[in-house]
Amino acid sequence: MKITGLETAILHVPEGDPLADMPEDGNRKRPFVTLRLRTDEGIEGIAFTLYGDAMTGALRAAVDELGALCIGEDPLRIEHIGRKLMAAAGASCGPGGIFTLAASAIDIALWDIKGRALGLPLWKLLGGLRNQVNCYASGSLRRGLSDDQAATAAHRLVAKGFREMKTQMALPGNPAPSDEVRRMRVVREAIGPDVKLMCDINQRWRPEQAIDIGRRCEEFGLFWLEDVVAHDDYPGMARVNAALSTPIAGGEYVWGMAPFRHLIEARSVDIVMVDLVRVGGITAWMKVAALAEAFNLPVVSHLAPELHCHLVAAAPNGLTVEYMPWTLALFEDTPPVVAGVMQLWERPGLGLTFDAAAVKAFRVG
Numbered sequence: 001m002k003i004t005g006l007e008t009a010i011l012h013v014p015e016g017d018p019l020a021d022m023p024e025d026g027n028r029k030r031p032f033v034t035l036r037l038r039t040d041e042g043i044e045g046i047a048f049t050l051y052g053d054a055m056t057g058a059l060r061a062a063v064d065e066l067g068a069l070c071i072g073e074d075p076l077r078i079e080h081i082g083r084k085l086m087a088a089a090g091a092s093c094g095p096g097g098i099f100t101l102a103a104s105a106i107d108i109a110l111w112d113i114k115g116r117a118l119g120l121p122l123w124k125l126l127g128g129l130r131n132q133v134n135c136y137a138s139g140s141l142r143r144g145l146s147d148d149q150a151a152t153a154a155h156r157l158v159a160k161g162f163r164e165m166k167t168q169m170a171l172p173g174n175p176a177p178s179d180e181v182r183r184m185r186v187v188r189e190a191i192g193p194d195v196k197l198m199c200d201i202n203q204r205w206r207p208e209q210a211i212d213i214g215r216r217c218e219e220f221g222l223f224w225l226e227d228v229v230a231h232d233d234y235p236g237m238a239r240v241n242a243a244l245s246t247p248i249a250g251g252e253y254v255w256g257m258a259p260f261r262h263l264i265e266a267r268s269v270d271i272v273m274v275d276l277v278r279v280g281g282i283t284a285w286m287k288v289a290a291l292a293e294a295f296n297l298p299v300v301s302h303l304a305p306e307l308h309c310h311l312v313a314a315a316p317n318g319l320t321v322e323y324m325p326w327t328l329a330l331f332e333d334t335p336p337v338v339a340g341v342m343q344l345w346e347r348p349g350l351g352l353t354f355d356a357a358a359v360k361a362f363r364v365g
Contacts, residue, residue, distance in 0.1 A: 020140035045112035062102035096255030107281025115349030126314035136164030154190035170204035237268035
């Protein structure tokens with residue numbers, strides 16, 4: 001089997017909030033670059049990549065150029081193709097940025113082809129430990145909501161059966177610590193004591209803020225605090241981790257595999273969060289999961305639940321999947337969620353098909 005061609009597109013997908021119907025900005029759209037990688041046996045692998053924003057056009061061009069380097073290659077030789085792309089383009093681009101985002105799309109599509117060619121779903125191809133995974137509702141309890149809106153969204157998520165969900169602190173307007181604590185109390189009271197509650201800071205605090213506010217919020221029994229300080233401040237994050245009883249999660253903002261070694265060796269996190277497109281694709285994601293396992297740390301995902309469910313299900317230390325709905329509209333259907341648990345399919349590869357009507361509606365240019 002040989003790779004014979006590819007097709008890319010730019011899509012602007014409405015952000016929305018289908019989980020709780022409480023969008024922070026109902027007019028916002030997210031840019032995606034989609035990829036179809038074709039073979040001479042009629043098997044097609046699909047993928048997408050994101051974080052392009054103003055440089056989405058450049059990201060699409062990078063996917064096109066890297067994809068062209070794959071023509072004629074055997075798509076089952078995934079490591080070989082990855083090394084070829086790195087040798088041809090990665091050495092001059094470094095471990096992060098557009099090269100990694102584009103190479104991730106290629107890697108994801110290759111794994112989709114492999115699964116389809118072998119007639120196996122990706123989660124089985126990667127080890128098949130579980131056929132279902134816990135997931136947490138994300139994207140509804142945003143920091144820009146009022147307290148009343150946050151409480152309403154929380155009630156709706158519980159009514160839909162979610163037993164895990166994520167909110168945010170570092171509220172707008174440089175609030176006092178007491179305001180942050182107030183918001184956490186609103187959400188916790190809305191969902192009750194038994195729902196697992198995570199909280200994302202998105203790198204907006206200094207270490208001393210994280211320690212101060214984190215201690216004040218320990219009464220709410222958070223499942224984790226996420227990205228409490230700048231992602232590359234490994235010592236600062238370690239200070240916070242040592243000072244709090246609440247587990248610290250982080251890793252979504254780092255690029256490639258090497259930073260995870262530094263993150264883990266510095267004891268910066270209790271929970272390793274890996275972003276599929278920033279780390280370098282499925283191949284790199286599973287390697288980071290194995291690294292975390294060697295340190296007895298769980299691994300969790302960032303965005304793209306319809307892709308990450310396979311990886312978290314396959315990883316022995318996979319903990320939970322972020323059920324962020326931004327990408328769900330791209331596909332005809334996605335694995336169902338029943339009482340907060342994603343049920344994985346037996347469909348080969350990723351098991352996904354782009355929704356032709358959605359692609360047409362969201363396509364730019």
